[in-house]
Amino acid sequence: MRHVDAIKNVILVDDDTNITFLTKLALNELTDWNVMEASSGAQALDLVKTFKPDLILLDAMMPGMDGRTTYGKLREIEALNATYIIFITAKIQPDDISQFCDLGAEGVITKPFDPITLVEEIERVLSHANTQRVK
Amino acid sequence: MRKPKLLTALALGFGSLLIAATVFTAATIFERQQVLYGKVDRIFQHLQTEPQSREQQEKFEKKLHEVHHLRATQNTLILSLGTGFVLVLLIAFQAIMMIVAKRLAEMDRTRVQLAVTQALAESQDFRSGALRVLSAMGELYNFAFGAVWLVDEQHGWIKPHTIWVSRDARDQTFNQATLSSVFKKGIGLPGRVWQAESPCWITDVVVDKNYPRAKAALRSGLHAALGFPILKDDKVIGVVEFYFPKILPRQRDLLDLLSSFGHALAAFIERMDFRTRLTEEARIATFAALVGQVVSSATDLDEMLTECANLTVQHLGTKFAGVWIPTGNQNIFELRGQYGDTASLPGMSRLEIDQTSIERLTAAETKFARNGNLLLRLAYKQANRKPEFAPLLITPLLVGTKLVGLIGVQQKTKLSDRSTATLSIACKNVALGILRCQMKEELQASDRLFTEITNNLEEMIWVTQPGGYGIKWVSRALAKFFHCTPEEMLEDPLKPIKGIHESDREAAYSFFQNSAVGPSSVEYRQLCADDKWHWLWCRSYPSFDESGKLAEVYGIAIDITEKKEEEKHIQEFYSMVSHELRTPLTSVHASLRIMEGGLVGPLSEKVQHIVTIARQESDRLIRLINDILDIRKIDADMLELKLREIDVAYIVEQSLSEMKGMADSAGVALVSHLNWQGVFTADQDRTMQMLENLLSNAIKFSPSGAAVEVTVDRREDWLRFTVSDKGAGIASDKQHKLFCKFQQLDSSDSRPKGGSGLGLVITKAIAEQHGGSVGFDSEPGRGSNFWIELPLTAKVQTRRLMQTQQSPGV
Numbered sequence: 001m002r003h004v005d006a007i008k009n010v011i012l013v014d015d016d017t018n019i020t021f022l023t024k025l026a027l028n029e030l031t032d033w034n035v036m037e038a039s040s041g042a043q044a045l046d047l048v049k050t051f052k053p054d055l056i057l058l059d060a061m062m063p064g065m066d067g068r069t070t071y072g073k074l075r076e077i078e079a080l081n082a083t084y085i086i087f088i089t090a091k092i093q094p095d096d097i098s099q100f101c102d103l104g105a106e107g108v109i110t111k112p113f114d115p116i117t118l119v120e121e122i123e124r125v126l127s128h129a130n131t132q133r134v135k
Numbered sequence: 136m137r138k139p140k141l142l143t144a145l146a147l148g149f150g151s152l153l154i155a156a157t158v159f160t161a162a163t164i165f166e167r168q169q170v171l172y173g174k175v176d177r178i179f180q181h182l183q184t185e186p187q188s189r190e191q192q193e194k195f196e197k198k199l200h201e202v203h204h205l206r207a208t209q210n211t212l213i214l215s216l217g218t219g220f221v222l223v224l225l226i227a228f229q230a231i232m233m234i235v236a237k238r239l240a241e242m243d244r245t246r247v248q249l250a251v252t253q254a255l256a257e258s259q260d261f262r263s264g265a266l267r268v269l270s271a272m273g274e275l276y277n278f279a280f281g282a283v284w285l286v287d288e289q290h291g292w293i294k295p296h297t298i299w300v301s302r303d304a305r306d307q308t309f310n311q312a313t314l315s316s317v318f319k320k321g322i323g324l325p326g327r328v329w330q331a332e333s334p335c336w337i338t339d340v341v342v343d344k345n346y347p348r349a350k351a352a353l354r355s356g357l358h359a360a361l362g363f364p365i366l367k368d369d370k371v372i373g374v375v376e377f378y379f380p381k382i383l384p385r386q387r388d389l390l391d392l393l394s395s396f397g398h399a400l401a402a403f404i405e406r407m408d409f410r411t412r413l414t415e416e417a418r419i420a421t422f423a424a425l426v427g428q429v430v431s432s433a434t435d436l437d438e439m440l441t442e443c444a445n446l447t448v449q450h451l452g453t454k455f456a457g458v459w460i461p462t463g464n465q466n467i468f469e470l471r472g473q474y475g476d477t478a479s480l481p482g483m484s485r486l487e488i489d490q491t492s493i494e495r496l497t498a499a500e501t502k503f504a505r506n507g508n509l510l511l512r513l514a515y516k517q518a519n520r521k522p523e524f525a526p527l528l529i530t531p532l533l534v535g536t537k538l539v540g541l542i543g544v545q546q547k548t549k550l551s552d553r554s555t556a557t558l559s560i561a562c563k564n565v566a567l568g569i570l571r572c573q574m575k576e577e578l579q580a581s582d583r584l585f586t587e588i589t590n591n592l593e594e595m596i597w598v599t600q601p602g603g604y605g606i607k608w609v610s611r612a613l614a615k616f617f618h619c620t621p622e623e624m625l626e627d628p629l630k631p632i633k634g635i636h637e638s639d640r641e642a643a644y645s646f647f648q649n650s651a652v653g654p655s656s657v658e659y660r661q662l663c664a665d666d667k668w669h670w671l672w673c674r675s676y677p678s679f680d681e682s683g684k685l686a687e688v689y690g691i692a693i694d695i696t697e698k699k700e701e702e703k704h705i706q707e708f709y710s711m712v713s714h715e716l717r718t719p720l721t722s723v724h725a726s727l728r729i730m731e732g733g734l735v736g737p738l739s740e741k742v743q744h745i746v747t748i749a750r751q752e753s754d755r756l757i758r759l760i761n762d763i764l765d766i767r768k769i770d771a772d773m774l775e776l777k778l779r780e781i782d783v784a785y786i787v788e789q790s791l792s793e794m795k796g797m798a799d800s801a802g803v804a805l806v807s808h809l810n811w812q813g814v815f816t817a818d819q820d821r822t823m824q825m826l827e828n829l830l831s832n833a834i835k836f837s838p839s840g841a842a843v844e845v846t847v848d849r850r851e852d853w854l855r856f857t858v859s860d861k862g863a864g865i866a867s868d869k870q871h872k873l874f875c876k877f878q879q880l881d882s883s884d885s886r887p888k889g890g891s892g893l894g895l896v897i898t899k900a901i902a903e904q905h906g907g908s909v910g911f912d913s914e915p916g917r918g919s920n921f922w923i924e925l926p927l928t929a930k931v932q933t934r935r936l937m938q939t940q941q942s943p944g945v
Contacts, residue, residue, distance in 0.1 A: 016718055022725040029734040061714060090717035091710050092761070098777070112721035112757055116732040 003084075003126035004119055007054040010035045013044040013070065014059035014088065019111075023057070026115030041070030048074065053083055055122070057109070060089035060100065071103055086125055088113070147226055153219035161212040168205045175202055244392050247275055251396050261407035262297055268400065269299030269375070272393060278377040279304055279357055282313055283365075283400075284325040285373040292317040293325045293374060304355065309378075312351035323347050324362045325374040332371050334363040334394040336385040340378070352378070359383035363394035367401040375400065419557040422450035426561040430568030436460075439572060440472020440540075443565050447544055448475040451554050455545040459486050460569065461538065466490060468541055475545070486541070488529075496531035497538055530558055532566035539569045595692040597631075601651060601685040606631075616694065618664035636660035636668060643673075650675035650688045658695065670699045702771050709767050716760055724753045762893040769900040776818040776904055778929055783847055783854070784812050786819060790826040791845065794834065802839035805830070811849035816928045821901045825909075828894040829858040829921045836862035836919075849927075853907075857922040864915035873911070874899050898923065905929040 010033045012020040020037040027035045036051055038044035042065055044056070056074065060067035067087055074080055087100040090111040097108050107125035114121070178195050250271030258264030269281035281299040286292075294317040298310055318326035323346055328335050339358045340346045352358070357378040365373035375397070425446050433439030440458040447456035455475035459468035468486040488496075528550065532540035542562055544550070550558070589596060595613035599606050606628045614621040617630055624630060635643045639659030646657035656674040663669045675690035727750040729735055731743070738746065768774045791805045798805050826845070833843040841861040848855045865873070874895050895909070902909045905925050913919035 016722065018722040019718075019725065022722060022729060026725070026729055026732075026734055029729075090714040090721065092713065092717075092764070111717045112724040112753075114728050115725045116728050116734070 002123050004031075004123045007031075007033055007084075009033065009051060009053045009055075011038055011044060011047060011051065011053040011056045012036070013038045013041065013056060013062075013067075015039050015062045016059070019059075023115055023118065026118060030116070030119060041065030041067070041073070044070060045073055048077060048080060052079055055084045055086065056080075057086055057088050057122075058105075060087050060091060067100075068103065071100075071105060075104065084126060086122065147223070147230065149226075151223065154216065154223060157212060157216040157219050161209070161216060164205060164209050164212055168202070168209060171198070171202050171205055174198055240388060240392070243275065244395075247272060247392065247396070250275065251399060255399065255403045258403075260411070261404055264403055264407065265297040265400075266299055268396070269297065269377075272396075273299050273301060273377065276377070276389065277301075277379075279380040280309060280313075280355070280378040282325075282376050283373060284318075284376070285404075286329060286371060287317075290317075292319055293329050296373070303380075306355040309348065309351040309355035309357055312348045316348065318347070321345075324360055324376050328362040328364050328374045328376075329371045332364055332366070332369075334361065334390045336361050336390055338384055339382045356380050361386075361390055361393065363390065363397050365397045365400045365404065367405060372401060372404060415551065415553060418450050419553060422446055423557055423561050423564075425450070427564050430564045430571075433568055433572055434575070436569065436572035436576065437471050439568055440565075441474060442472070443542075443561075443568075444472045444474035447542070447558070447561075451544065451550060451558060452547060453544040453550070454547050455543075457483065457543050458532070458565065458569075459541045459543065461540065465538075466493065471540075486543075488541075493538065496529065496541070497533065497536060528555075530562045532562050532569060534566045534570050537570075539566050539573070593693075595694075597690045597692075599650075599688045599690070601688070607687065613692065616663065616669075616692075631661075634662035636662070646673060646675070650690065651677050651685055653677065668696075669694050670696045702773070706767075706771065706773065709764055713760060713764055717757075720753060720757060720760075724750065724757070727753060762897060765897045765900075766893050769897065774900060774904050776821060776901075776929070778816050778818055780814045780816055781819040781822065782814050784809055786823050786826065787845055787847060787856075790823045790830060793823070793827055794830045797831065798834050798843065801834050801837065803834045803837045804842040805834075806842050806844045808844060808846040811847055811854070815854055815925070817905055817925055818901075818929075821904075822925070825898045825901050825923050826856060826858070828898045829856075829923070832894060832921070833858050833860035833862070833919075836860055838862065852927045853924050854927055855922050855924045857920050859918060859920045861918040864917055864919055865911075865913040866915050870911075870913065874909075 010027065012023050012035060014020045014023075014037075017037070017039055020039070024035045024037055027033055033055075034051075036047060036053070038047050041062060044058070058067050058071060058074075062070070065073075067089070071085060071087070074083075074085060084106045086106050087108045088111060089097075089100070089108060091097075092110045097110075100108050107128070109118075109121055109125060175198055178191075178198055181191070251268050254267030254271050255264050258267055265283040269283065272278065273281045279301045282295055283297045284293045285296045287294055295313050298313055300307075300310055316323070318329075320326055321330040324335060324337060324340070327345065337343050337346065337360045340360045341349050341353045341358055343349065346352070352360075358381055359379035360376060362374055362376040364371045365375065375393070377393070426443055429439055429442045429446065433442075440460075444456040444458055447453055453475065455473070457470050457473035460471045461467070462469050462485075466487055466489065468488065470484045470486070473483075527543040527545055529541050529543045531538055532542060542558070542565060544558070589610040589612075592610060593612055594610075595616055596610040597606060597613055598608040606625055609621050609624045611621060613631075614624050617624065619627075619630070632643065632647065636659060639657075642657050643659040646655055646659075649655045654674070654676040656672065658670060658672050660668045661671050671692050672695045673690060673692045675688055677685055678687045678689060680686040727746055730738060730746045731750050765774070787807050787809065791807060794805065830843060830845070837843055837860045844857075844859045846857045846859070848857070899909045902923050902925065906929050907923065907925035909921070909923050911919055911921040
């Protein structure tokens with residue numbers, strides 16, 4: 001069974017609402033996941049109080065609370081222990097990527113990503129946890 | 136003197152005999168007189184007593200007559216006796232007079248001898264000795280004029296050396312005539328004595344037929360003259376002549392007496408010659424020694440040359456000495472050191488000597504320049520006057536055949552051969568001195584330059600000796616970096632390697648160890664006295680001596696902390712730009728893909744086509760951004776690898792799957808041949824990036840329906856990925872452009888194939904970073920094979936190290 005098959009609830013966290021909109025649109029069309037959007041880290045932290053996600057796609061660069069901080073706070077929440085968190089980032093420097101992996105995240109998907117193959121990308125990341133590649 | 140003695144003895148003998156004969160005769164007469172007187176008395180007595188007979192009278196008369204006769208005889212005898220006595224007295228007187236004269240002559244001789252001996256003993260040179268001898272003899276015998284002449288064998292004449300003139304002399308004509316005369320053998324008084332090798336007396340020179348100075352003698356009132364030779368080993372080396380103010384017949388004794396001093400004078404001349412030679416030798420030796428001393432202790436060229444000129448004037452007795460050094464123009468010599476009278480040498484500060492003269496000077500062995508000297512008559516111009524000439528004895532200053540200068544002396548009198556030779560030898564010293572000074576000046580200048588440069592350089596420089604970390608020299612900047620003085624650095628040679636950042640220690644130590652082997656470089660962090668980490672970039676290279684033995688290691692270090700910071704900021708800027716470009720691209724790309732994927736409903740064929748074009752161009756834009764970022768990293772030497780064990784099959788499969796979409800669109804099949812399978816150490820993403828770059832190129836240039844093949848081979852410790860296509864191939868004249876930035880072989884390639892022109896550059900850099908290489912072979916019309924060769928176990932390479940070590944392959 002694929003990792004993505006177990007996923008039901010997904011939160012997209014990105015300050016760029018165009019991206020969350022398009023991603024949600026694609027995922028809704030391609031999967032039966034419940035996809036929620038958050039335009040900031042704080043909003044995401046609020047959301048997880050009422051919505052327990054199996055996967056969070058977390059943008060790394062956000063104004064205010066950035067991806068790293070948000071990740072740290074999310075990981076503090078015991079209920080989210082089993083939740084996959086994948087960073088989405090437009091910074092593709094090896095240093096940037098490795099620092100997210102070092103935090104304990106499942107992996108990194110770099111922007112721009114292909115919404116059509118996003119599910120396969122997520123599966124690849126999850127199955128090769130800590131196996132990142134530069135796109 | 137034997138004859139007068141004999142005469143005196145004969146006279147005395149004769150006188151004595153005469154007296155003896157007279158006495159004997161007188162005695163005999165007296166005895167007969169006594170007998171007669173007796174007979175006469177007896178006759179008188181007989182006459183008185185007896186009458187006188189006629190007979191008796193006659194007898195008496197006869198006897199009386201006999202007595203008278205006897206008395207007459209007696210008187211004659213007495214007269215004879217007196218005469219004889221007087222004669223004897225006269226002879227005796229003459230004899231006594233002769234003895235007295237002899238005594239006086241002997242006294243004169245002793246006086247002359249004394250005077251001459253004293254004169255010669257007290258004289259320091261021949262001229263003063265000769266003058267004293269002349270004056271002693273002259274005053275003793277009341278001569279009016281005297282002269283010593285010396286034979287000049289070289290010219291074959293005899294010439295005046297010293298003259299003496301009596302105090303009473305009033306006219307100088309003869310002095311001048313003498314001083315301006317030279318005589319050949321047999322001519323004049325000196326010439327005659329020289330030829331005859333014996334004394335000569337002229338009763339009156341005024342009327343003598345072989346006497347050239349007769350007129351002068353007449354004017355000066357000189358008449359009788361004598362001359363005697365100065366004999367050395369029976370050879371005439373000179374003549375002494377004296378003149379009387381009156382006509383005199385030959386005085387043999389005087390001539391003999393004076394002649395006897397010829398040998399003494401000869402001995403004196405010899406002694407003086409020897410003394411002169413000795414003095415000159417000493418003077419020359421002193422000169423040579425002093426020149427040597429000046430040259431060896433000289434620090435300043437001009438001072439040295441002036442001192443040498445000074446010594447030349449002082450010791451060789453020249454009028455002037457100067458040293459000229461060649462200027463940039465080899466024919467022009469500049470006066471750098473001089474001493475002595477330059478009044479007659481204006482305009483000598485620059486000598487212009489023609490090439491021929493220089494060649495003659497340089498060729499010291501030629502007959503033109505014995506001992507390397509050349510008498511030059513140098514023309515110099517004086518204001519509003521014709522050019523005048525100053526004779527200078529020029530000696531070249533040579534080191535080997537290199538002319539480093541000229542020494543010129545203006546002579547008072549001709550220098551002796553010995554002096555000239557010594558000057559030549561001293562010149563060798565001076566030449567070496569000039570060279571030494573010039574080299575020293577150059578060295579000092581280069582030292583100054585070196586110090587100036589190193590003191591002002593911000594780059595830190597050090598020199599180490601072989602064997603460990605023995606520091607030989609450090610620049611001021613290096614010492615300053617460690618907050619100490621260069622001396623303190625030398626005392627604590629381990630200072631530079633203390634405080635190296637733990638992460639960089641291995642690389643830095645390896646650098647220091649390898650620095651003796653060949654050029655190497657390193658970057659590391661060093662904790663400084665300001666308690667901050669500074670980035671140092673170091674480069675070193677060893678220097679070997681002639682035998683190939685390591686002599687020294689030179690190193691340079693640059694504090695690149697600021698550069699690193701700057702790079703970091705630039706990197707952040709690039710990162711930011713990348714982010715800001717990617718974020719809108721993400722939306723654009725996602726929108727297009729959603730439409731293209733039909734997630735928002737079916738599209739008309741036209742719209743579908745347009746959306747695909749837009750999506751492809753956005754793909755291209757993304758690749759371009761990625762490539763530019765990679766190139767930036769490569770240029771900034773910031774391409775870092777994450778090495779780990781990766782599976783060959785996995786990355787080939789992943790790369791092919793990644794490129795499948797592109798291949799499908801192009802109608803190109805992708806095929807793989809894994810001739811070796813297993814794991815190797817490399818950066819997985821970067822390895823895939825390389826493969827995808829090659830695949831992308833191969834697909835782009837393959838005709839529709841063709842296949843692109845990926846082959847994996849292992850050869851020993853190397854793994855080779857080959858991507859082959861059946862495209863048009865690459866013309867040989869364009870092959871060299873392949874690995875240059877932004878080079879697409881044909882400008883027409885760019886648009887339809889959609890490439891940034893950076894792919895191969897990036898691929899090459901990544902391969903080299905792995906310690907591997909890239910390459911290709913291509914045949915126009917038949918396709919190309921591009922390959923990447925990677926070590927099975929890659930090690931982290933730094934790009935700068937690779938620049939100094941020959942990288943394998945392309």
